[in-house]
Amino acid sequence: MLQIPNVRLNSGHLMPQLGLGVYAPGQQDEVGQSVREALDLGIRLIDAASIYGNELEVGQAISSTSVAREELFITSKVWMDDMGYDSTMRAFEKSLKDLSLEYIDLYLIHWPKEDKRKETWKALESLHEQGVSKSIGVSNYYQKNLSELLNYAHICPAVNQIELSPFCYLPDELTFCQAQGIQVEGYAPVVRGLKKEHPVLVEIARKWSKTTYQILIRWNIEMGAVTIPKSIHRDRMIENATVFDFALDADDLTRLAALYDNTRVAWDPRDF
Numbered sequence: 001m002l003q004i005p006n007v008r009l010n011s012g013h014l015m016p017q018l019g020l021g022v023y024a025p026g027q028q029d030e031v032g033q034s035v036r037e038a039l040d041l042g043i044r045l046i047d048a049a050s051i052y053g054n055e056l057e058v059g060q061a062i063s064s065t066s067v068a069r070e071e072l073f074i075t076s077k078v079w080m081d082d083m084g085y086d087s088t089m090r091a092f093e094k095s096l097k098d099l100s101l102e103y104i105d106l107y108l109i110h111w112p113k114e115d116k117r118k119e120t121w122k123a124l125e126s127l128h129e130q131g132v133s134k135s136i137g138v139s140n141y142y143q144k145n146l147s148e149l150l151n152y153a154h155i156c157p158a159v160n161q162i163e164l165s166p167f168c169y170l171p172d173e174l175t176f177c178q179a180q181g182i183q184v185e186g187y188a189p190v191v192r193g194l195k196k197e198h199p200v201l202v203e204i205a206r207k208w209s210k211t212t213y214q215i216l217i218r219w220n221i222e223m224g225a226v227t228i229p230k231s232i233h234r235d236r237m238i239e240n241a242t243v244f245d246f247a248l249d250a251d252d253l254t255r256l257a258a259l260y261d262n263t264r265v266a267w268d269p270r271d272f
Ligand SMILES: NC(=O)c1ccc[n+]([C@@H]2O[C@H](COP(=O)([O-])OP(=O)(O)OC[C@H]3O[C@@H](n4cnc5c(N)ncnc54)[C@H](OP(=O)(O)O)[C@@H]3O)[C@@H](O)[C@H]2O)c1
Pocket: 020, 021, 022, 023, 024, 047, 048, 110, 139, 140, 161, 162, 186, 187, 188, 189, 190, 191, 192, 193, 213, 228, 229, 230, 231, 232, 233, 236, 237, 239, 240, 265, 266
């Protein structure tokens, strides 16, 4: 069984530091099985979202597991088209139903779409107060949008999920979240394989007898982030989660910090 440490969120709840992403365009038929494999291996954090179009399959996989509900950590997100108070409440209900859950562990605003951010956050605060979302947070919020939210929020976001790899690493964004007590969660940690042969990664991987995927995932851990690599393959899930038995050293971190080239798999939050 994989051993994955937890972090404590400002909501008081524990969150596993590594989970499974389930954004799988073109592979929807394999998502249910991948969630079952992950749960079987000991992965407890599943990063879902309504826009991924597979919450039913994720829900069926969760329902079929013998893992106790309180051990699971299930995330969902409200998509841009559903933002606004009432529509967020409806979107949450649909996700809850599709996922076959009575509560969600973490509900996030997926992207900071301009005109409905405030009402949407109010809806998330209501869901938290009702106890149906144990923690609430945001995704793709950089300092400008976070500062705006903190001006009207009664509840500080527990998590900010952002794209995170050395290739798009903006240190000030992490520092800002850490100063506010907001847990950073890094998505697309392995840059969808785009950088798997980068010579610096290859060298560091060789030094630690690890793969370049493991180096990128370990780097997310070194940054204090929660990380959610996606794979539908059992052997890759094991590989991706076997990153708690070594640590990058100062020299590695310096070399990795120099790789920034703003490579992203998703939009740049600075454009929002
Ligand atoms: N909040 C947001 O806006 C946002 C945006 C994007 C993603 N996310 C979340 O973050 C999760 C992860 O991001 P992502 O899926 O975009 O990118 P990612 O995790 O960086 O990369 C996933 C891709 O890399 C492959 N892969 C993973 N581990 C591998 C390994 N050890 N060896 C070889 N190939 C490997 C996977 O292939 P196989 O599956 O075929 O193994 C998949 O094609 C998503 O699933 C989603 O839950 C959130």
